Amino acid sequence: MTNIPIIRFENVTKQYDDDDAVLVNVSLEFERGKFYTLLGPSGCGKTTILRLIAGFTEPSAGNIYFNGKNVNQVPANKRQVNTVFQDYALFPHLNVFENVAFGLRIKKMKKSEIEKKVHEALQFVNLKGYENREIKEMSGGQRQRVAIARAIVNEPEIILLDEPLSALDLKLRTEMQYELRELQRRLGITFIFVTHDQEEALAMSDEIFVLNQGKIQQSGTPNDIYDEPINRFVADFIGESNIINGKMIRDYEVEFVGKRFECVDKGLHDNEPVEVVIRPEDLEITSIERGKLQVRVDTQLFRGVHYEISCYDKDGNEWLVHSTKKATVGEEIGLYFEPEAIHVMRFGESEEEFDRRLESYEEGDYDEF
Numbered sequence: 001m002t003n004i005p006i007i008r009f010e011n012v013t014k015q016y017d018d019d020d021a022v023l024v025n026v027s028l029e030f031e032r033g034k035f036y037t038l039l040g041p042s043g044c045g046k047t048t049i050l051r052l053i054a055g056f057t058e059p060s061a062g063n064i065y066f067n068g069k070n071v072n073q074v075p076a077n078k079r080q081v082n083t084v085f086q087d088y089a090l091f092p093h094l095n096v097f098e099n100v101a102f103g104l105r106i107k108k109m110k111k112s113e114i115e116k117k118v119h120e121a122l123q124f125v126n127l128k129g130y131e132n133r134e135i136k137e138m139s140g141g142q143r144q145r146v147a148i149a150r151a152i153v154n155e156p157e158i159i160l161l162d163e164p165l166s167a168l169d170l171k172l173r174t175e176m177q178y179e180l181r182e183l184q185r186r187l188g189i190t191f192i193f194v195t196h197d198q199e200e201a202l203a204m205s206d207e208i209f210v211l212n213q214g215k216i217q218q219s220g221t222p223n224d225i226y227d228e229p230i231n232r233f234v235a236d237f238i239g240e241s242n243i244i245n246g247k248m249i250r251d252y253e254v255e256f257v258g259k260r261f262e263c264v265d266k267g268l269h270d271n272e273p274v275e276v277v278i279r280p281e282d283l284e285i286t287s288i289e290r291g292k293l294q295v296r297v298d299t300q301l302f303r304g305v306h307y308e309i310s311c312y313d314k315d316g317n318e319w320l321v322h323s324t325k326k327a328t329v330g331e332e333i334g335l336y337f338e339p340e341a342i343h344v345m346r347f348g349e350s351e352e353e354f355d356r357r358l359e360s361y362e363e364g365d366y367d368e369f
């Protein structure tokens with residue numbers, strides 16, 4: 001039982017009316033007890049995935065399974081799922097206790113049982129003592145916690161969170177990120193969190209699904225996705241990147257900006273055109289002689305933990321550098337990087353092909369590629 005994913009999408013397509021499909025052939029799995037994030041730009045289909053899981057809408061094609069059972073025809077109120085919405089959807093005329101108790105009252109649960117469960121849920125989200133408060137007397141962060149208490153009081157197997165932090169200011173948002181993550185760990189149930197904020201996704205998730213235009217672009221741990229993006233979209237969307245066209249010369253050697261560099265990539269065809277990614281924090285400012293690239297500093301912004309420096313090489317390519325060292329605008333400098341800092345992406349590679357190629361590296365079998 002424990003090996004069966006709690007939710008599985010099998011080739012799910014969703015089309016509203018006669019419009020183009022919003023989700024195209026999406027297959028994905030969620031395991032029990034993990035914190036997942038659906039990440040992607042506005043309109044990519046994140047909320048549609050949540051609505052399909054909650055049972056608020058049906059797939060146009062494909063199947064959805066909960067614990068191995070097809071739930072395509074199972075109505076929302078029969079699914080072990082609760083949703084926390086962006087605007088919390090609390091009842092302003094009810095106090096905190098009644099907001100949390102609402103679903104239990106509908107289920108006609110005994111009064112003493114309701115009291116016990118609501119108190120437990122409020123304690124869980126650190127709102128003990130706030131039972132009689134009006135919703136309008138609560139801060140944004142407290143309302144957020146009421147909404148979460150209202151979801152967990154039903155003891156669902158899955159909690160869906162649709163951009164629940166987007167209305168909060170930055171400081172509170174960061175606090176709530178820690179709180180939510182900690183709450184999920186303590187509860188041990190599956191959280192599926194929707195955001196378009198990549199930093200939030202990296203900070204909170206066990207696993208991330210990156211979506212664009214109704215398709216899963218890549219899934220994996222935050223580290224996997226940050227260190228080994230499979231295409232330009234993911235490299236660009238997750239963190240900042242320098243992305244430049246190049247050519248694989250042979251294993252461990254790649255060419256870009258007219259120069260050849262040692263790299264750790266292998267298993268691509270000799271002379272194959274590739275895209276090269278170097279993260280700004282992996283570029284080190286150094287002397288022109290020591291630099292592997294020679295550039296001129298164009299702009300410099302102080303960002304608190306680092307300087308964000310934009311430079312141009314002689315071909316007009318921009319290089320973004322995050323450095324604790326200050327540079328001088330207009331100055332010619334060298335940029336140094338280790339071979340490991342270069343990440344090579346194959347044009348048009350799917351996630352499965354990418355995974356297969358990585359596995360082959362590990363097994364030392366490169367012939368197939």
Ligand SMILES: Nc1ncnc2c1ncn2[C@@H]1O[C@H](COP(=O)(O)OP(=O)(O)OP(=O)(O)O)[C@@H](O)[C@H]1O
Nearest residue numbers: 016017022040041042043044045046047048049196
């Ligand atoms: N009920 C609906 N009827 C018709 N089109 C819809 C409906 N709901 C969503 N869409 C369309 O489906 C696409 C995906 O919407 P969805 O809300 O899933 O995206 P999202 O990634 O959650 O976006 P956002 O971050 O802006 O909330 C959008 O183009 C949207 O206009």
